[in-house]
Amino acid sequence: MKDFNYHSAKDSKEASKLASSSSAFLAGGMTTIPSMKLGLATYKDLIDIKNIKKLSGIKVSGKTVTIGAATKHVEVSNSKDVKKAIPSLSSLAEGIGDPQVRNRGTIGGSIANNDPSADYPSACIALNATIHTNERKIEAAKFFKGMFETALKKGELIEAIEFQIPEKSSYQKHPNPASRYAIVGVYVAKHKGDVNVAVTGAKSCVYNDKEMSKALSGNFSSSSIDGMDLDSSEMNSDMHASANFRASLVVTQAKKAVDAC
Amino acid sequence: MIKSWWVKILIKGEIMGKISLEVNGRKVEKEASDNTLLSTFLREHLQLTGTHIGCDTSQCGACVVHVDGNSLKSCTALAADVNGSKVTTIEGLETNGKMHPMQEAFKKLHGLQCGFCTPGMVMSAVDLLQKNKKPSDTEIRDWLEGNICRCTGYQNIVAAVKEAATKM
Numbered sequence: 001m002k003d004f005n006y007h008s009a010k011d012s013k014e015a016s017k018l019a020s021s022s023s024a025f026l027a028g029g030m031t032t033i034p035s036m037k038l039g040l041a042t043y044k045d046l047i048d049i050k051n052i053k054k055l056s057g058i059k060v061s062g063k064t065v066t067i068g069a070a071t072k073h074v075e076v077s078n079s080k081d082v083k084k085a086i087p088s089l090s091s092l093a094e095g096i097g098d099p100q101v102r103n104r105g106t107i108g109g110s111i112a113n114n115d116p117s118a119d120y121p122s123a124c125i126a127l128n129a130t131i132h133t134n135e136r137k138i139e140a141a142k143f144f145k146g147m148f149e150t151a152l153k154k155g156e157l158i159e160a161i162e163f164q165i166p167e168k169s170s171y172q173k174h175p176n177p178a179s180r181y182a183i184v185g186v187y188v189a190k191h192k193g194d195v196n197v198a199v200t201g202a203k204s205c206v207y208n209d210k211e212m213s214k215a216l217s218g219n220f221s222s223s224s225i226d227g228m229d230l231d232s233s234e235m236n237s238d239m240h241a242s243a244n245f246r247a248s249l250v251v252t253q254a255k256k257a258v259d260a261c
Numbered sequence: 262m263i264k265s266w267w268v269k270i271l272i273k274g275e276i277m278g279k280i281s282l283e284v285n286g287r288k289v290e291k292e293a294s295d296n297t298l299l300s301t302f303l304r305e306h307l308q309l310t311g312t313h314i315g316c317d318t319s320q321c322g323a324c325v326v327h328v329d330g331n332s333l334k335s336c337t338a339l340a341a342d343v344n345g346s347k348v349t350t351i352e353g354l355e356t357n358g359k360m361h362p363m364q365e366a367f368k369k370l371h372g373l374q375c376g377f378c379t380p381g382m383v384m385s386a387v388d389l390l391q392k393n394k395k396p397s398d399t400e401i402r403d404w405l406e407g408n409i410c411r412c413t414g415y416q417n418i419v420a421a422v423k424e425a426a427t428k429m
Contacts, residue, residue, distance in 0.1 A: 104333050
């Protein structure tokens with residue numbers, strides 16, 4: 001790994017002050033460190049934000065669950081408050097990687113990285129999340145821009161993610177047997193008035209499947225999306241799954257999710 | 262708190278910092294470059310070579326150690342990143358020359374062949390039993406998701422963890 005300067009920031013202000021065009025924030029490091037080791041990313045400065053107390057913790061109010069950006073996956077999966085308010089969110093966290101990744105990886109890191117197969121971005125879309133940064137609030141629908149791309153500006157730090165508590169929800173994924181990343185993951189959330197069907201792993205970026213949302217908003221039953229023929233032209237195709245198989249998996253996982261709601 | 266130990270100096274052009282850890286109950290303080298991985302720090306700076314490096318890409322789990330009571334893959338953490346923590350490696354499990362019940366169980370039930378994955382496997386399993394005293398077969402298999410063994414076929418590893426659970 002190439003040389004860099006390690007900094008441990010004590011608050012968001014210090015962290016963003018240290019940030020430059022050749023720096024990165026370090027939370028759990030579950031993607032950052034392997035990427036740097038493989039030479040896929042190089043930074044002059046790594047700014048550790050794990051020790052910023054304000055960035056960790058879970059708050060549940062009547063309508064929302066707010067999770068600090070540096071909160072670890074294991075904390076989300078073990079939280080009784082999250083289990084009670086949005087059980088699907090805690091089971092999503094429990095299905096990320098392996099115990100060592102969950103002991104270390106953070107929700108903010110996962111979202112900032114926006115891996116096309118990551119689990120948390122689908123939760124943000126399905127649960128109408130608001131991403132709180134040190135500068136502004138961003139709606140999830142406007143946050144995820146493309147493969148590994150987000151609306152974050154240089155030096156902008158995610159502080160918390162605020163999820164809307166749905167009436168019902170479920171996340172179902174077909175995991176890669178080795179990495180546990182989603183080959184396809186579908187997060188269905190029924191809110192008052194509408195239904196979100198957030199899909200991860202299928203395309204270059206997480207998205208809300210409008211066709212399925214519409215069908216399910218009319219009739220919230222897996223029969224209303226049964227046999228739906230999704231357009232696979234923009235779907236990923238690799239050694240794990242062809243685009244057509246992914247298109248079919250999206251419907252299968254969505255049906256499973258609706259049935260599990 | 263961590264800051265006060267963190268005196269930056271430049272030696273031979275490398276960016277160095279002081280790493281203070283408690284490793285297996287012993288306080289250690291060493292200079293290391295900022296890009297030193299915890300696995301490298303343990304093996305090359307402290308000569309604790311029981312922690313193995315297998316894939317070096319955080320997949321195989323041979324490098325699992327405990328940091329402040331939780332297991333992590335030491336090839337995917339910076340030494341600087343865990344500065345000030347308590348670290349337990351495979352060398353720290355024995356007491357007065359007596360093997361830990363998990364090590365005993367792996368030995369008794371042939372939970373290893375070549376032994377390369379074993380340090381990580383044992384450290385991961387010990388962490389499981391700290392959190393779940395009587396895990397089921399499924400829970401053991403789920404927990405060992407991040408530890409890969411290419412010899413045993415896992416059956417005896419699972420049996421060893423179950424046996425250790427009766428002794429811990």
